Amino acid sequence: MNYLASIGSYAIMIKEVFKKPTKWSIMKSLILKEIDELIYGSLGILIFISFFIGGVVAIQTALNITSELIPKNLVGFATRQSIILEFAPTFCSIIMAGKVGSYITSSIGTMRVTEQIDALEVMGVNALNYLVFPKIIALMLYPFIIAIAMYVGIFGGWFAGVFGGFSTSADFIEGVQLDFIPFHITYSFLKTMVFAFVLATIPSYHGFYMKGGALEVGKASTTSFVWTSVVIIIINYILTQLLLG
Amino acid sequence: MIHVNNIHKSFDGTHILKGVETQFENGKTNLIIGQSGSGKTVFLKCLLGLFMPEEGSISYDGKIYKDLSPDEKRSLRQEMGMVFQGSALFDSMTVSGNVMFPLEMFTKQGKSEMQDRVDTVLKRVNLIDAHHKYPSEISGGMQKRVAIARAIVMNPKYLFCDEPNSGLDPRTSIIIDNLIKEITEEYNITTVINTHDMNSVMQIGEKIIFLKNGLKEWEGSKHEIFKTDNKAVTDFVYSSDLFKKVRQMYIEERN
Numbered sequence: 015m016n017y018l019a020s021i022g023s024y025a026i027m028i029k030e031v032f033k034k035p036t037k038w039s040i041m042k043s044l045i046l047k048e049i050d051e052l053i054y055g056s057l058g059i060l061i062f063i064s065f066f067i068g069g070v071v072a073i074q075t076a077l078n079i080t081s082e083l084i085p086k087n088l089v090g091f092a093t094r095q096s097i098i099l100e101f102a103p104t105f106c107s108i109i110m111a112g113k114v115g116s117y118i119t120s121s122i123g124t125m126r127v128t129e130q131i132d133a134l135e136v137m138g139v140n141a142l143n144y145l146v147f148p149k150i151i152a153l154m155l156y157p158f159i160i161a162i163a164m165y166v167g168i169f170g171g172w173f174a175g176v177f178g179g180f181s182t183s184a185d186f187i188e189g190v191q192l193d194f195i196p197f198h199i200t201y202s203f204l205k206t207m208v209f210a211f212v213l214a215t216i217p218s219y220h221g222f223y224m225k226g227g228a229l230e231v232g233k234a235s236t237t238s239f240v241w242t243s244v245v246i247i248i249i250n251y252i253l254t255q256l257l258l259g
Numbered sequence: 260m261i262h263v264n265n266i267h268k269s270f271d272g273t274h275i276l277k278g279v280e281t282q283f284e285n286g287k288t289n290l291i292i293g294q295s296g297s298g299k300t301v302f303l304k305c306l307l308g309l310f311m312p313e314e315g316s317i318s319y320d321g322k323i324y325k326d327l328s329p330d331e332k333r334s335l336r337q338e339m340g341m342v343f344q345g346s347a348l349f350d351s352m353t354v355s356g357n358v359m360f361p362l363e364m365f366t367k368q369g370k371s372e373m374q375d376r377v378d379t380v381l382k383r384v385n386l387i388d389a390h391h392k393y394p395s396e397i398s399g400g401m402q403k404r405v406a407i408a409r410a411i412v413m414n415p416k417y418l419f420c421d422e423p424n425s426g427l428d429p430r431t432s433i434i435i436d437n438l439i440k441e442i443t444e445e446y447n448i449t450t451v452i453n454t455h456d457m458n459s460v461m462q463i464g465e466k467i468i469f470l471k472n473g474l475k476e477w478e479g480s481k482h483e484i485f486k487t488d489n490k491a492v493t494d495f496v497y498s499s500d501l502f503k504k505v506r507q508m509y510i511e512e513r514n
Contacts, residue, residue, distance in 0.1 A: 034333075040363055129347040136307050136419075137361050138336035 090189025122221030340410030
């Protein structure tokens with residue numbers, strides 16, 4: 015019953031986010047601030063992780079090719095498929111649930127604890143629109159960093175494959191170009207857009223409706239990370255079944 | 260004037276407010292006192308419209324809050340100023356930004372016009388020199404004064420303060436009390452203050468309401484509080500030796 019009640023109040027929250035918009039002149043600066051915080055601020059960690067994961071995928075694939083019958087370009091092919099289909103959209107979103115999600119929950123939760131949200135409401139401000147809407151809009155740019163993660167991940171695979179002596183540059187690039195299906199990119203970005211919405215709203219929900227003090231802010235951040243990850247994984251399964259199944 | 264008519268409020272089956280009835284007049288500082296858990300904060304949040312009473316009503320100059328449309332409620336809230344216990348300043352904004360926030364949100368004034376208004380209220384609370392600082396860079400007393408400046412920047416009709424003296428030294432408390440009282444008279448605001456501080460009661464309490472177990476136990480002025488025989492009030496107000504002596508001196512002086 016508790017889960018149902020939470021789903022219900024989450025739906026009500028989403029409805030409230032789009033009601034009574036904040037003045038555009040203020041909203042514009044809030045959106046730019048969130049883009050800086052959520053998108054630009056996450057670029058470094060996602061580039062770092064993508065590069066090394068791409069490298070590990072290439073090495074693992076190369077080490078598991080034991081038969082002479084398997085073409086050498088499989089390293090590039092497997093790296094591309096892993097990065098584009100799952101690593102960049104899904105794995106990066108789980109990382110973002112930890113980085114961005116806990117930031118959102120703790121910042122909104124702290125505002126709740128220190129009565130800043132009450133202050134907004136007393137002034138007649140739609141606090142949900144003021145706090146959550148800019149985050150949703152900022153995270154609509156999330157596919158751009160996922161696109162960068164895809165490029166960097168594949169580059170990491172090439173780097174590790176070629177300089178580690180597991181593949182030649184020609185074989186790797188041939189594998190990357192082999193049997194390329196453009197719809198896989200569409201599928202990946204569709205997932206990313208849905209995950210972006212989840213990343214903006216579930217942590218906001220946990221922060222906005224939290225009760226208690228500093229300890230509860232920490233607990234809310236942890237709960238928010240767990241639920242954001244769970245929802246991302248479930249949606250990933252459903253979208254994969256619907257779009258590729 | 261705020262008229263509170265028999266309000267009841269419960270949380271998870273616990274009856275917090277059990278039929279509070281009173282009124283707060285314009286241009287007066289009204290104090291709500293009572294022990295922790297007596298329902299003071301819930302009462303103040305009901306007055307602010309943050310909690311909706313299950314029974315009874317609250318009217319602001321004749322407008323019954325529960326009968327207003329959502330837009331009318333928002334407009335009414337823009338006529339309210341609130342000073343929170345912990346000041347509730349926005350950490351990401353400077354002192355000036357905090358005070359300007361309601362003007363930016365709800366008025367169509369130009370930047371220079373808004374800045375003039377912000378400077379006026381910051382001068383009024385003696386904080387013009389700290390306009391560029393962030394809340395974390397100023398003292399608790401200064402934060403309270405910023406909160407007061409933010410609360411009055413829109414020329415509110417109603418000012419609510421939740422324990423404005425908590426965490427402040429006695430001298431700063433007196434400064435804050437006097438500032439609230441002066442602003443109340445200057446702008447003819449209906450001010451309601453939730454407090455534990457007996458110094459405030461004696462200093463600025465034009466009307467005092469004593470809440471006990473969610474009910475209004477007593478109401479009167481700071482002069483009447485010296486004469487009351489209500490045991491719950493005297494036990495609460497004169498719990499310290501200092502105030503016992505003050506009361507004794509007052510009675511002797513009267514006789």
